[in-house]
Amino acid sequence: MEGDILGNIREVINPEQVFFEEPMKNHTSFRVGGTADVLVKPTCITDIEAVIGWCEEQSIPYYIIGNGSNLLVGDNGIRGVVIQIGTDFSEIEVGEDNTIWVQAGCMLGKVANVALEHGLTGMEFASGIPGTIGGAVMMNAGAYGGEIKDIIECVTLLSPDGEVLILPQDQMEFGYRESIVSKKNYIVLEVKLRLEPGDVDSIASRMKELNAARREKQPLEFPSAGSTFKRPEGYFAGKLIMEAGLAGYRVGDAQVSEKHCGFVINRGNATAKEILTLMNDVVNRVEEQFKVTLEPEVRKIGEF
Ligand SMILES: Cc1cc2nc3c(=O)[nH]c(=O)nc-3n(C[C@H](O)[C@H](O)[C@H](O)COP(=O)(O)OP(=O)(O)OC[C@H]3O[C@@H](n4cnc5c(N)ncnc54)[C@H](O)[C@@H]3O)c2cc1C
Missing domain, CATH: 3.30.465.10 (Uridine Diphospho-n-acetylenolpyruvylglucosamine Reductase; domain 3)
Incomplete structure (x- = not known):
């Protein structure tokens, strides 16, 4: 995207809160994704309003993210402005x-x-x-x-x-x-x-108990975006995936977790394309075998 125009965003928000060519893998729990043209970290409502007003005026697309724990960002990154509503707000x-x-x-x-x-x-x-x-x-x-x-x-x-x-x-x-x-x-x-x-x-003890259950059941040692698919009515996505024989199924560094088949994990250097291919394979296999269509819970943004 036109660098000069994007550079002007520093006129509406403190330049210290603006990051150009920002690698999105640093802002997603999957640790995947190309660079965003611009990422801004607003600290107040006025910042958010100013950035959105500016994007609308310049016809520049913008995307809101939080902690990036439910996102799959494309390998070719995001054109436009990512507004990260995170710990600065x-x-x-x-x-x-x-x-x-x-x-x-x-x-x-x-x-x-x-x-x-x-x-x-x-x-x-x-x-x-x-x-x-x-x-x-x-x-x-x-x-x-x-x-x-x-x-x-x-x-x-x-x-x-x-x-x-x-x-x-x-x-x-x-x-x-x-x-x-x-x-x-x-x-x-x-x-x-x-x-x-x-x-x-x-x-305190309920929180401790639930967090221990997460550590025991979920592959928290690998980057992921949590449950990859929504729970289909009457079923559990992870169980269907396991029964389809897909535990450990791998495309490059993207893998169906063996610990919890509802999670797709990044074994290290997975690309968004590998994750997407794996997700499509899982959907097709589960559909063939059980006539149930899995829908992604993870949200895709950017160019793949
Ligand atoms: C290990 C692990 C375990 C998880 N366990 C659970 C679980 O038990 N239950 C569960 O529901 N989810 C779970 N998740 C998924 C995820 O944490 C949740 O969906 C979470 O609510 C996403 O919040 P986020 O700030 O990371 O949003 P992001 O991933 O950054 O964004 C998710 C969506 O919300 C939008 N969004 C974010 N902030 C705003 C805002 N301020 N205004 C408008 N839109 C916004 C984004 O545009 C995007 O569409 C898990 C994820 C991981 C990695």
């Missing part, structure tokens, strides 16, 4: 009424620890999910019987035409791994969580 405040207000870039583990410190229960299920609260709202992330939707009071959003709106939980259109955020191309800015008073020791 992650303030957190505990209210007096069992609520926590948090900016979208805060990591779920941090929010869970703050809830624990304040004796608030409800967040334990999410403490080991390696994403931001913004990404979790967008995806309605869930684990161990809990979903983000269960603890949301309201969400502050930015619409593509620059309007800031606050939606209560029941207007967020939460479904399985989806919400109004993706349907309307909103950006999550802030989240207000409603938790319950609880016993600090019980909260």
Whole structure:
């Protein structure tokens, strides 16, 4: 993309928050992906509004990412601007009424620890999910019987035409791994969580137990994006993949984890193309064998 035009982005956001030709493998848990023309790390809502306004004016495409833990970025990178709503935008405040207000870039583990410190229960299920609260709202992330939707009071959003709106939980259109955020191309800015008073020791031991279960069952020693496929109704993706004989199936350095067949892992130097080929092979084999169509949970962005 035209370097001179992109260089002007430094006029709308602090140049220290702007990175050119940024390797996306440094920003994704898969450790895969070519370079983004520009990556910006906003520190406030004004930054986010300014960058989006500028991109719209210049007709430059932009993409929102959080911690990159549910993303597959193409080997040829991303043309345009990546807006990383991450730890630079992650303030957190505990209210007096069992609520926590948090900016979208805060990591779920941090929010869970703050809830624990304040004796608030409800967040334990999410403490080991390696994403931001913004990404979790967008995806309605869930684990161990809990979903983000269960603890949301309201969400502050930015619409593509620059309007800031606050939606209560029941207007967020939460479904399985989806919400109004993706349907309307909103950006999550802030989240207000409603938790319950609880016993600090019980909260701590539940978090410990769930995180131990993750370490035991999931291939956390390898880069991945968590569960690669959504759970098809009435089945478990990992079980179908295992029963199709695909445990350990490999394309280059991309592999179906032998520890948990629902995870595709990067054995070291996997490319996005290898991961995608492997995912397609898995979908085809499961479809042939069980007549069940697996849908990716991982989101693809960029040029493949
Ligand atoms: C080891 C491992 C375990 C995992 N376990 C689980 C699990 O148990 N349950 C589960 O649900 N997921 C799990 N995941 C997947 C992932 O962590 C979640 O989907 C998480 O919510 C993604 O958050 P993120 O900040 O990393 O988002 P990203 O991966 O950066 O982005 C995901 C999507 O959200 C959008 N997005 C991100 N931030 C915002 C924002 N502020 N506003 C609007 N859109 C935004 C992006 O555009 C993208 O479409 C796991 C991943 C890994 C690597």
